[in-house]
Amino acid sequence: MTSRLIPLLAFIALVALLAFGIQWNKHHEMTEVPSPLIGKNAPEFTLPLLYDANKKVSRADLLGKPYILNVFGSWCPTCQYEHPILTHVLKPLGITLIGLDWRDDPADAQRWLKQFGNPYDAVITDRDGRAGIDFGVYMAPESFLVDANGVIRYKRIGMFTPELVATELKPQLAALDAEPKKNP
Amino acid sequence: MSRFIVSLAIALSMWLTAHTAFAIDPLPFKDRAEEVRFQNLTRELRCLVCQNQNLADSEAELAGELRRQVFDMMQSGKSDAEIKQYLVARYNDFVLYDPPVKPGTWLLWFAPGVLVLIGAIVIVNILRKRTRQPVAVVSSEEDW
Amino acid sequence: MSPELGQFALILALLLAFVQFTLPTYGAWRGNAALIGLARPVVAGQAVFVVLAFALLTYAFVTQDFSVVYVAQNSNLSLPWYYRFPAVWGAHEGSLLLWILILNVWTVAVAAFSRRLPDALMARVLGVLGFISFGFLLFTILTSNPFLRHLPALTDGNDLNPILQDPGLIMHPPMLYTGYVGFSVAFAFAIAALLGGELDIAWVRWARPWTNVAWGFLTLGISLGSWWAYYVLGWGGWWFWDPVENASFMPWLVGTALIHSQAVTEKRGSFRAWTLLLSIFAFSLSLLGTFLVRSGVLTSVHAFASDPKRGTFILIFLGIVVGGSLLIYALRAPKVAGGKAFRLLSRETLLLINNLLFTCAAAMVLLGTLYPLIGDALGVGRISVGPPYFGFMFVLLMLPAIFLMPLGPFFRWATADWRATLRALRPALVIAIAAAITAKLLTHDLPLRGVAGVAGALWVGVGIVLYAVKRWRDAPRGKRYTPEMFGMICAHFGVAIFLTGVLITEATSVERDLRAAPNESVNLAGLDFRFKGVEHTQGPNYVADEGTLEVRDGDEIIAVLHPQKRAYSGGGQPQTISAIRPSLYRDLYVALGEPLDNGAWSVRVYVKPFVRWIWLGGLCMMFGGFVAATDRRFRTLPERADETAPTPLATTTSRAAT
Numbered sequence: 011m012t013s014r015l016i017p018l019l020a021f022i023a024l025v026a027l028l029a030f031g032i033q034w035n036k037h038h039e040m041t042e043v044p045s046p047l048i049g050k051n052a053p054e055f056t057l058p059l060l061y062d063a064n065k066k067v068s069r070a071d072l073l074g075k076p077y078i079l080n081v082f083g084s085w086c087p088t089c090q091y092e093h094p095i096l097t098h099v100l101k102p103l104g105i106t107l108i109g110l111d112w113r114d115d116p117a118d119a120q121r122w123l124k125q126f127g128n129p130y131d132a133v134i135t136d137r138d139g140r141a142g143i144d145f146g147v148y149m150a151p152e153s154f155l156v157d158a159n160g161v162i163r164y165k166r167i168g169m170f171t172p173e174l175v176a177t178e179l180k181p182q183l184a185a186l187d188a189e190p191k192k193n194p
Numbered sequence: 195m196s197r198f199i200v201s202l203a204i205a206l207s208m209w210l211t212a213h214t215a216f217a218i219d220p221l222p223f224k225d226r227a228e229e230v231r232f233q234n235l236t237r238e239l240r241c242l243v244c245q246n247q248n249l250a251d252s253e254a255e256l257a258g259e260l261r262r263q264v265f266d267m268m269q270s271g272k273s274d275a276e277i278k279q280y281l282v283a284r285y286n287d288f289v290l291y292d293p294p295v296k297p298g299t300w301l302l303w304f305a306p307g308v309l310v311l312i313g314a315i316v317i318v319n320i321l322r323k324r325t326r327q328p329v330a331v332v333s334s335e336e337d338w
Numbered sequence: 339m340s341p342e343l344g345q346f347a348l349i350l351a352l353l354l355a356f357v358q359f360t361l362p363t364y365g366a367w368r369g370n371a372a373l374i375g376l377a378r379p380v381v382a383g384q385a386v387f388v389v390l391a392f393a394l395l396t397y398a399f400v401t402q403d404f405s406v407v408y409v410a411q412n413s414n415l416s417l418p419w420y421y422r423f424p425a426v427w428g429a430h431e432g433s434l435l436l437w438i439l440i441l442n443v444w445t446v447a448v449a450a451f452s453r454r455l456p457d458a459l460m461a462r463v464l465g466v467l468g469f470i471s472f473g474f475l476l477f478t479i480l481t482s483n484p485f486l487r488h489l490p491a492l493t494d495g496n497d498l499n500p501i502l503q504d505p506g507l508i509m510h511p512p513m514l515y516t517g518y519v520g521f522s523v524a525f526a527f528a529i530a531a532l533l534g535g536e537l538d539i540a541w542v543r544w545a546r547p548w549t550n551v552a553w554g555f556l557t558l559g560i561s562l563g564s565w566w567a568y569y570v571l572g573w574g575g576w577w578f579w580d581p582v583e584n585a586s587f588m589p590w591l592v593g594t595a596l597i598h599s600q601a602v603t604e605k606r607g608s609f610r611a612w613t614l615l616l617s618i619f620a621f622s623l624s625l626l627g628t629f630l631v632r633s634g635v636l637t638s639v640h641a642f643a644s645d646p647k648r649g650t651f652i653l654i655f656l657g658i659v660v661g662g663s664l665l666i667y668a669l670r671a672p673k674v675a676g677g678k679a680f681r682l683l684s685r686e687t688l689l690l691i692n693n694l695l696f697t698c699a700a701a702m703v704l705l706g707t708l709y710p711l712i713g714d715a716l717g718v719g720r721i722s723v724g725p726p727y728f729g730f731m732f733v734l735l736m737l738p739a740i741f742l743m744p745l746g747p748f749f750r751w752a753t754a755d756w757r758a759t760l761r762a763l764r765p766a767l768v769i770a771i772a773a774a775i776t777a778k779l780l781t782h783d784l785p786l787r788g789v790a791g792v793a794g795a796l797w798v799g800v801g802i803v804l805y806a807v808k809r810w811r812d813a814p815r816g817k818r819y820t821p822e823m824f825g826m827i828c829a830h831f832g833v834a835i836f837l838t839g840v841l842i843t844e845a846t847s848v849e850r851d852l853r854a855a856p857n858e859s860v861n862l863a864g865l866d867f868r869f870k871g872v873e874h875t876q877g878p879n880y881v882a883d884e885g886t887l888e889v890r891d892g893d894e895i896i897a898v899l900h901p902q903k904r905a906y907s908g909g910g911q912p913q914t915i916s917a918i919r920p921s922l923y924r925d926l927y928v929a930l931g932e933p934l935d936n937g938a939w940s941v942r943v944y945v946k947p948f949v950r951w952i953w954l955g956g957l958c959m960m961f962g963g964f965v966a967a968t969d970r971r972f973r974t975l976p977e978r979a980d981e982t983a984p985t986p987l988a989t990t991t992s993r994a995a996t
Contacts, residue, residue: 014671017615018664021622025657031635031711032649041245043288043720053284113255139259146284148242148256217573218931218942220853233849240722246580248724251573253911291724293709298718302709306702306731313694320675321687327679332751338823 045146045165052079052156053144060111060119060133067134069160076163076186077106079154080130081142083114084122086150092169097129099175105183109133112142112150155182217253221265228268235274236261238291239281248291341406341485344394348485351387351438352475354380358468362461366534374461381449381464384471385442392439395484396426405491408432408484414495416879416907417503424507425498430632430648431484433511437628438474440512440519441467448523448548454973455544462530463523470522473655481648497879497908506566514559518589518624520552524596525621528614529663532670542604542613547967549600549617550825553593554963560586561956569918574849574927574944576952579728581636584707585627588700592620595696597963598689601822606751608677608686612693614667622660623700629656635711683756685749688742699735703728740794740837743830744801748808762808766800784845791841799834802827825966829959836955842948851931854887855938863945865926866890872930872939880904882915885930885939889919901930901941925949 047053056068080096082089101107109130111119116135123133136142145154146165155164164182166174223229233250239260241252249257249264260281267277281289293299358380365373395408399422404410412428413421427433445467452460478484527545563583568576577583596616603613630636633649680686705712706723713721744766748759774793778784806827810818819827852860854869861867870886882904889897899917906913919926924947931940 014611014668017618018661018668021660021664025653025661027708027711027715028629028633028635028653028656030715032633032646032653034711034714035634035649036646038714043242043286046283046286139256143259143263144284146286148285218851218929218940220851220940229850238724238726240724251571251575286720288720288722291722292726293721293723298713298716299709299721301712302705302721302723302727305705306698306735309701310694310698310735313698317690317694320690321682324675324679325682329679329681329752331753338820 039168042167043148045162045167047146047162048165050162052154052160052162053141055136055141055144057110057134057136057141060109060116060123060135063116063135067132072108072156073160074158075106076155076157076183077108077131079108079110079145079156081110081112081145081147081150081152081154083112083150084118085114088169089151090126092151093126093129095170095172095175097127099172100170100179101129103175103180103183106131110141111135112147113137113139155179155186157186217251217257219258219261221261224269231274232265232268235268235277236264239264239278240289240291242285242289340394341398341403341487344391344398344485345479345483347387347391347394348475348479348483351384351391352472352479354384354387355468355472355475358384359465359472363465363533366458366461366465369458371457374457377461377464378449381442381445381468384468385446388439388442388471392426392435395432395435396423398485399423399426402495403491404493404495405487405489406484407486407488410488410492410495412495412498414497414908417498418878421498421503421507424502424511427511428498428502428507431478431482433515434474434478434482435484436511437515437519438471438478440515441471441474441522444516444520444523444548444552445471448526452544458534459530459541459544462533463526466526466529467522470526470659473659477648477651477655481645481651497906497910500880500904500906500908500910500913501570503879503906504566504570506562506570510559510562510566513555513562514586517552517554517556517559518586518621518627520548520555521589521593521596521617521620521624523548523552524600524617525663528617529666532614532663532666535670539603539607539610542600543972545617546597546600546604547969547972549593549597550963550967553590553597554960554967556586556590556593557956557960557963560590561953561960564956565953568949569916573929574847574946576843576949579703579706579725581707582627582631584703584728585623585630588703589620589623589627591696591700591703592616592623595693595700596620598692602686602689603677606678606680606686608675608680609690609693610672610676612690614671616693616697618660618663618667619697619700622656622663623704625652625656625659626704629653630707636707678752680752681754683749683754685746685751685754688746688749691742692739692746695735695739699732702731702735706731737794740798743798743833744805747802747805747826747830762804763801766797766804769800770794770796781846788841788845791837791845795834795837795841798837799831802830802834820971821969822966822971825962825964825969827962828965829962832955832958832960832962834955835951835958839948839951839953839955843946843952847944847946847949849942849944852941852943853934853938854941855936859890860943862943864891865896865945867928867943869939869941871937872933875902877904879908880906880913883930883933885917885928885941887917887928887941887943889926897926899926899928901928903930903932920950922950922954923948 052069054069056066059065059067078100082092096107107130109132111133114135114137116137119133119135123130139147149167151169153166153170154162157163163186164179166178170179221232223232236250237248239249241247241249241254241257241260243254243256244252247257249260263280264277267280272280278290287294293302295303358377361373362377362380365371365376395406397403398406398409399413400419402409402413402415402422408429408431412432413425417425425432427436445464448467449460449464452463455463524545527541527548531539531541563586564576567578568574596613596619599609599613599616602609629649629652632645633652634645635649706727709721709723713719744763745759748754748762749756770793773796774789777792778789781788806819809823813819848863850860850862852867854860854867856869856871859866859868866889868888868890870888872883872885875882875884882902884900884902887899887901888895889899897919899919901917902915904913904915914929916927916929918928924945927944927946929942931942933939
C-alpha cells in the first residue's frame with residue numbers, strides 16, 4: 011500500500027512548491043537578481059563630476075559617511091517616476107545621495123536635471139558604463155546603500171516606492187546608525 | 195497599486211535598456227578558433243536584461259557592452275573560467291546557464307542519477323521475482 | 339450582441355459539462371442504463387456550444403470588433419486578414435478557448451468511435467473528460483473571459499505581437515494542443531478502469547489508438563515549434579530548453595514511455611501499474627505545462643501574461659485532478675503484479691528499462707525547469723539552469739536507450755535469443771563503427787559528439803532496417819507488416835534521422851558576424867556570400883529594410899537571399915526576418931543587423947548542414963504513430979480466451995454492473 015502512495019506524496023510536494031512559487035511571485039519581481047556584492051567592498055571607481063568634468067570622484071573620496079548611489083539616466087522613463095520619491099521621501103531621511111549618470115550624454119543629463127530638479131548631493135557620470143558593470147548594474151534605476159567603510163549594504167533593483175523606502179531602506183539605515191562608528 | 199507601478203516601471207526600463215543595440219556585432223577576431231570560442235562562451239551566459247536570451251543573441255545594449263567586455267578579456271589572454279568568474283562576481287551565478295556544482299545545486303546535478311539508480315534497483319528486484327516463474331515460449335506468430 | 343452570445347454559450351457548455359461528469363458516472367456506478375445513455379448526447383451538446391463560442395470569438399476578430407477587449411488587445415486595423423484567424427489564439431484567453439475546443443473535439447471523437455466499448459466504461463471515460471472540460475470552462479468564465487467588452491468600443495487595437503504574424507502561428511498551437519490535450523483520453527481510460535475495477539485489461543486495447551494519435555500530434559506540434567523558432571527568432575537555434583518548450587517536452591517523454599508500456603500491458607498483461615501511472619503522468623504534465631505557462635511562476639519568452647489569481651485557480655484544479663487520480667490509483671491499483679512471466683533477457687525487460695529512462699528524463703527536465711523556484715524556496719539564491727545542464731543530462735540518460743533500441747524488435751516476448759539478435763545486428767554495429775571512423779578521418783575537426791552521433795544514428799537506423807528486411811524474408815506474404823509494426827519501424831527510423839540531423843548540425847554548423855560592404859564578398863564554409871546592398875520596402879502593415887545577398891559556390895550563384903528588418907505600424911521592437919535557403923543537406927541562413935558606415939551593414943551568416951533532418955525525423959515519428967493507430971486489432975474484442983490474461987485490475991470487488 012505504501013509504495014502506491016509514493017506518486018501521490020511526490021505530487022503533494024510538487025504542489026507545495028508551486029504554491030510557494032505563486033506566493034513568492036506576488037512579493038518578488040521574478041526578474042530581480044540578488045547582487046553578489048552585498049556585504050563586500052564597493053568596487054573601485056574614479057569618475058568625473060557631471061557639472062565639472064575636470065574634477066574626479068573616486069571610491070576613497072566617499073569614505074567616512076554612508077551614502078546612497080542612485081543609478082539613473084535621462085533616457086530612463088522609470089527614473090522620472092522615481093525622481094519625486096527621491097526628492098520628497100528619500101532625501102528627507104538625511105542620507106547623502108550621489109547620482110550615477112549611467113550610459114548617458116552629460117548634456118542630456120544636465121538638461122534632465124534642470125527640468126526635473128536635482129535631488130543629488132553630487133552627480134558623477136559613467137559614459138561608457140564600465141563602472142556600472144563593476145557594480146553589477148543591469149537596468150535603471152538601481153540604488154546602492156554604501157556604508158562609511160565603503161561596504162555595500164543593500165541594493166535596490168528598480169525604482170524606490172514610498173513603501174519600499176519604509177520597509178526596506180529605513181531598517182538598513184537604522185542598522186547603520188546603531189553600529190559603533192569606526193574611524194576610517 | 196504601487197506594486198503595479200513598480201512592475202510596469204521595471205518592464206519599461208528594461209525595454210528601454212533593450213533599445214537600439216544589435217546582437218549582430220562583427221568583432222575583429224584573430225582567427226576562426228577565437229571566434230568559435232567567443233560564440234560558445236557567450237552562448238553559455240545569460241543576458242540579465244532580456245533574461246530568456248543568451249548573451250550571444252540578446253539585442254539589449256547592456257548585452258552589447260558585456261559582449262565587448264568578454265571580447266576584450268579574451269584578447270588580453272584571460273581564460274573562459276576567469277571571464278565567467280568576472281561576470282559572476284558582479285552579477286551573481288544567475289548569469290551562467292551552466293549551474294555551478296555547489297551545495298545549493300547538488301540536488302539538481304545528482305538527483306536524476308540517483309533516481310535512475312533507485313529505479314534500476316527496483317527493476318532488478320522485480321525481475322528477480324518475475325523470472326522465477328515458468329515461462330511459456332512465444333511462437334513467432336504471436337510475437338506481435 | 340454576439341460577444342454576449344459567446345459568453346452565454348460558454349455558460350451553457352459549462353452546465354452541460356457538469357451534467358456530463360456527474361450523471362453518467364453515477365449511472366455507471368449504479369448500473370442505471372438511462373443515466374449512462376445520457377453521456378453521448380450531453381457530449382454532443384457541450385461540443386455544439388463550445389464550437390459556437392469559438393466561432394463567435396473568431397467572428398469578432400474577423401469583423402474587427404474592437405469593443406471586445408481581447409480582440410482589441412490582439413489585432414488592429416492594419417492586421418492582414420489572414421492573421422485575424424490565428425490571432426484568436428494569440429494570447430491567454432483565446433488559446434484557452436482553443437484548448438477547450440480541442441478537448442471537445444477529442445471527446446466527440448471518442449464518443450463516436452467507441453460503439454463497441456462496454457457502456458459503463460464509456461460513461462466513465464466521458465465523465466472524466468467532462469470533468470476536465472468543466473474545470474477549464476469554469477476557469478475561463480471566472481478568470482479569463484475572452485468576451486469581455488470595452489464600451490464605448492475602441493477605434494483601433496494594439497497589434498498582434500509581430501513575432502506571431504507568421505504562418506507558424508496558424509499551425510503550431512493547434513497541433514501542439516491536439517497532442518497534449520489528446521493525452522486526456524488515455525488519462526480518462528485509466529481513471530475509468532480504476533473506478534470500474536475492470537476485470538480485464540481490454541481497456542488498454544481501446545486506449546492505444548487514441549494515445550498513439552495524440553502522441554503523433556504532440557510530436558508534430560513540437561517539431562513545428564522547433565522549426566518555427568528556427569526561422570523566426572533569427573538566431574539559428576532549434577531548441578532552447580526554455581521552460582515553455584520543456585512544458586511540452588515532458589508530456590512527450592512520458593507519452594513515449596506510455597505508448598510502449600501500453601503495448602506490453604495489452605499483449606502480455608504486464609506493467610499494468612506502469613501503464614496506469616504513465617497515463618496519469620502524461621496528462622498531469624500537460625496540465626502542469628498549462629499552469630507553468632500562465633501563472634507567472636517562471637519567466638519565459640513564451641509565457642502568456644501572468645496573474646497569480648489565475649495561477650492559483652489552475653493549481654487548485656491541478657491538485658484536484660492529479661491528486662484525485664493518484665489517490666484513486668493508491669486505493670484501487672492492482673496489488674499483485676499480473677501478466678505472463680518473462681525472463682531477464684526479453685523484450686519486456688528492454689521496455690521496462692525504456693520506461694525507466696524516459697520517466698527519469700522527464701523528471702530531470704522537470705527538476706531543471708523548476709530548479710530556480712526550488713532555489714528560491716531553499717534560500718540558496720537565484721539559480722539559473724540552461725541548455726548546458728539539460729543538453730548534458732538528456733544525452734546521458736538517452737545513451738542507454740539509443741544503444742538498446744535496435745534490440746527491441748529482435749528480442750522476443752518472454753525469452754529472447756540474444757545470440758541470434760547480436761548476430762542479426764552485427765552489420766549495423768560494423769557499419770556504425772566504420773562510418774564513425776570514416777567521418778572522423780574525412781573531417782579532422784569533427785568533435786567526439788559528432789562521431790558518437792554518426793555511430794548512434796547508424797546503429798539505430800541500420801538496426802531497424804535490418805529488422806524490416808528480416809521480417810520481409812521470414813513472414814508469410816500478406817502478413818509481413820501489421821500497421822502497428824510498420825508504425826514502429828517508421829518511428830524508430832525517424833529517431834535515426836533525427837539523431838543524424840542533431841549531431842551533424844551541432845558539430846558542423848558555422849556562424850559568423852560580418853561587416854558586409856556593398857559588392858564585397860565573404861567566405862564561409864567554402865561558399866561566397868556577396869552583399870548587394872539594402873533597399874526600403876513595404877508590407878501590408880510594416881516598412882522594412884531589405885538586404886540582398888548572392889551566394890556562390892565557385893562561380894555559380896546557388897541562392898539569392900533577402901533578409902529584412904521590419905518596423906510594424908503597431909509599434910514595438912524592430913523584427914529581424916531572416917532569409918533562409920533550405921535544402922535537405924544544408925541550410926543557408928542570413929540575418930540583417932544594423933547599418934554601419936559607408937553603406938555597409940552588419941550581417942550574420944550561418945551554414946547549417948542537415949538541420950532539416952531534425953524536423954524530418956520528427957515527421958517520421960509522427961507518421962509512425964498515426965500508422966500504428968490504424969491497426970484493426972485495436973478495434974476488435976480479444977479473439978482468443980487466453981490472448982489477454984484475465985487478471986483482475988483491482989482486488990476489490992467490482993460494483994459495476996455492465
